[in-house]
Amino acid sequence: MDETLIFERSVAGRCGVSLPPDDLPECDIASLVPCDLLSTSPPPLPEVSEGILVRHYTNLSRKNFSVDTHFYPLGSCTMKYNPKINETLAALEAFTHTHPYQPPDMLQGILTIAYELGEMLKELTGLHGISLQPSAGAHGELTSLMIIKAYFQQKGERRTKILIPDTAHGTNPASSSRCGFQVQQIASDKRGRIDLAALKLALNGEVAALMVTNPNTLGLFEEQIGEICDAVHENGGLVYLDGANFNAILGIVKPADFGADLMHINLHKTFSTPHGGGGPGAGPIVVRDFLSPFLPVPVLEKQQGQIVLRYDHAHSIGRVKSFLGNMAVVIKAYCYIRMLGAEGLKSISEHAVLNANYLLARLRGIFDVPYNDHCMHEFVVSAQNQKQKGIRALDIAKKLLDYGFHPPTIYFPLIVPEALMIEPTETESKETLDQFVQALERIVEMADKNPQAILKAPITTPVTRLDEYSAARNPILRWLSTSGK
Numbered sequence: 001m002d003e004t005l006i007f008e009r010s011v012a013g014r015c016g017v018s019l020p021p022d023d024l025p026e027c028d029i030a031s032l033v034p035c036d037l038l039s040t041s042p043p044p045l046p047e048v049s050e051g052i053l054v055r056h057y058t059n060l061s062r063k064n065f066s067v068d069t070h071f072y073p074l075g076s077c078t079m080k081y082n083p084k085i086n087e088t089l090a091a092l093e094a095f096t097h098t099h100p101y102q103p104p105d106m107l108q109g110i111l112t113i114a115y116e117l118g119e120m121l122k123e124l125t126g127l128h129g130i131s132l133q134p135s136a137g138a139h140g141e142l143t144s145l146m147i148i149k150a151y152f153q154q155k156g157e158r159r160t161k162i163l164i165p166d167t168a169h170g171t172n173p174a175s176s177s178r179c180g181f182q183v184q185q186i187a188s189d190k191r192g193r194i195d196l197a198a199l200k201l202a203l204n205g206e207v208a209a210l211m212v213t214n215p216n217t218l219g220l221f222e223e224q225i226g227e228i229c230d231a232v233h234e235n236g237g238l239v240y241l242d243g244a245n246f247n248a249i250l251g252i253v254k255p256a257d258f259g260a261d262l263m264h265i266n267l268h269k270t271f272s273t274p275h276g277g278g279g280p281g282a283g284p285i286v287v288r289d290f291l292s293p294f295l296p297v298p299v300l301e302k303q304q305g306q307i308v309l310r311y312d313h314a315h316s317i318g319r320v321k322s323f324l325g326n327m328a329v330v331i332k333a334y335c336y337i338r339m340l341g342a343e344g345l346k347s348i349s350e351h352a353v354l355n356a357n358y359l360l361a362r363l364r365g366i367f368d369v370p371y372n373d374h375c376m377h378e379f380v381v382s383a384q385n386q387k388q389k390g391i392r393a394l395d396i397a398k399k400l401l402d403y404g405f406h407p408p409t410i411y412f413p414l415i416v417p418e419a420l421m422i423e424p425t426e427t428e429s430k431e432t433l434d435q436f437v438q439a440l441e442r443i444v445e446m447a448d449k450n451p452q453a454i455l456k457a458p459i460t461t462p463v464t465r466l467d468e469y470s471a472a473r474n475p476i477l478r479w480l481s482t483s484g485k
């Protein structure tokens with residue numbers, strides 16, 4: 001494959017567009033733009049024909065590793081197949097040609113979709129108030145923590161601490177610190193669940209909330225979640241649910257029923273939006289009644305059949321995003337839920353859990369499974385045994401690329417050494433899962449016979465093994481062309 005940069009293919013004077021001759025009178029640019037803003041030389045842009053341009057970007061796009069090209073079992077991220085009908089619908093001109101500054105009575109269609117998606121998410125979570133504004137899960141966390149802070153401030157209580165289990169995603173402590181809270185870690189017990197006794201010991205008048213992920217990042221359901229939430233509530237605190245793992249419990253468990261007071265939902269994980277390249281996503285938050293007055297404004301409400309934007313929430317934390325949120329993601333989630341219906345959503349979770357348990361059962365003979373239990377939609381194995389042969393989880397992940405699989409999440413959660421966190425999702429077939437097992441079997445065999453072959457992996461990708469640290473800290477973004485330039 002041609003690996004030259006588009007700059008290297010540039011030929012002076014070549015042009016990829018043909019514009020009609022302009023019929024405007026010529027004028028001096030200096031009379032239109034202040035002199036200090038004027039460049040003295042043309043921008044150093046590549047000059048290529050339209051055909052070369054199309055080839056360049058098409059070839060680049062083929063280097064993508066995506067859920068549309070490969071199995072992508074990236075634990076905690078729910079990389080599932082996203083039906084293309086949702087893309088088509090979200091791209092309708094009726095949506096893309098609206099402007100957020102149009103008056104609400106001209107936007108009733110898109111506002112109705114946003115409102116109805118909100119109602120569906122309330123139904124699925126059992127919670128009462130919603131904001132679609134946050135742009136991602138982490139943004140939903142931050143927004144929720146701002147609400148928690150405002151809630152206690154308004155009550156005149158000074159609570160400065162957030163409790164977070166040691167299995168939590170890194171965004172949980174990061175969002176808490178960003179919001180000015182102190183973070184206290186809660187240990188897991190030997191079954192990989194929150195240690196209830198340790199939690200009770202940590203509870204006191206300083207604790208504002210517990211951030212909990214259920215099922216947790218080991219893919220295990222917190223069976224004591226009722227008692228856990230009771231303990232936090234008896235102490236006057238709130239329970240925040242990290243909803244990134246919602247794919248495991250759709251239509252089966254309502255978080256409000258087990259005690260969650262507020263949560264975020266990653267629309268881009270659970271409800272159909274391709275993700276992984278940094279967005280766009282959406283992390284709506286859903287809250288109990290008594291927290292609704294603190295929601296970001298505007299809040300959507302239905303009055304006499306019209307959707308109105310309310311800005312008069314008594315204790316609103318204000319806006320956290322321009323306009324209403326990432327509407328294309330909202331539309332895709334709405335279409336996805338409408339298409340599947342209540343039964344379809346439930347079967348998502350049933351199949352996600354079934355697929356994960358099938359894969360786990362097949363991998364038990366290959367890897368060590370530190371928290372060996374039935375799992376929910378994902379599970380974590382350890383490459384501890386392979387490490388003794390000089391092969392780390394990282395090496396296994398890299399070698400998987402040569403077999404055409406995106407690697408699972410590695411080294412997370414932190415309490416599992418040499419962790420491989422695998423989430424197959426409901427959209428994969430048994431055949432794909434079997435091929436994945438086969439690839440892992442071969443890699444583990446190779447670890448015995450020819451470990452060097454694994455340490456060099458990947459060898460089939462455009463770039464092979466990178467120095468992880470230099471690649472992040474000191475990236476060389478310029479490809480050396482075959483001519484050595």
Ligand SMILES: *Cc1c(COP(=O)(O)O)cnc(C)c1O
Binds near residue numbers: 139171172213281283
């Ligand atoms: C993905 C994830 C988050 C953060 O969500 P983003 O949408 O990536 O910001 C938080 N917690 C868990 C458990 C996650 O998997």
